[in-house]
Amino acid sequence: IVDECPGGCAGKTFDLFPTAFSSLALPSAGEIPITWDYITCPITTPFVLRTKGGSSQYWFAIQVYNANQAITKLEVSGDDGKTWKSAVRQTYNYWLLASGTDGKTTVQIRVTAKSGKVVVTKGVPTAEGKTVTAASNF
Incomplete structure (x- = not known):
């Protein structure tokens, strides 16, 4: 597809x-x-977050892969979860914060699935080409 x-x-x-x-x-x-027909995804391992080439604290794009449910929202926090900025899903399946992460080089990512389940991942670098494995999947 x-x-x-x-x-x-x-x-x-x-x-x-x-x-x-x-x-x-x-x-x-x-x-x-x-x-x-839609089927239940058999992936049970945690999903992975991957920053896009060119990503930085000034222009931030990240992809979620191996998620076992459809993703409806991705948010970014640079202040330990006190506030969250919604990223915008792009046609190339990355989530974008065009204005960056307020200069933060490490952020938290909050991913929401279609079911409403949420996974928060701390310590995600904003630099390009980095991957972080989340604590779980949905």
């Missing part, structure tokens, strides 16, 4: 990489009717 549809995917549709699409139909078909 691709994270963005050319022209937009309306309703219950999504875009596939060409190799996946060609296993279902001829590429010339364009769009095909399919059905699917």
Whole structure:
């Protein structure tokens, strides 16, 4: 599944990489009717946070991967959880704080799942290319 549809995917549709699409139909078909079911994700290990290339305390972008539920919100705190700034999800599946982290080089990340469950991870560096394993998954 691709994270963005050319022209937009309306309703219950999504875009596939060409190799996946060609296993279902001829590429010339364009769009095909399919059905699917959501299943419980079997991942039980903690999810991982990864900062994007170019990330810093002045422009901060972070990705959550191996989460076992859909993520609905990601917030960043540079003051030990006293206040939180909401990051904006980008089409390339990173969460962005374009204004950065108020000069903080280490922050807390609060991730909220569709179910409402929340995981807070402390000591997350803002520098590019860093990974931190959360304490749990959802």
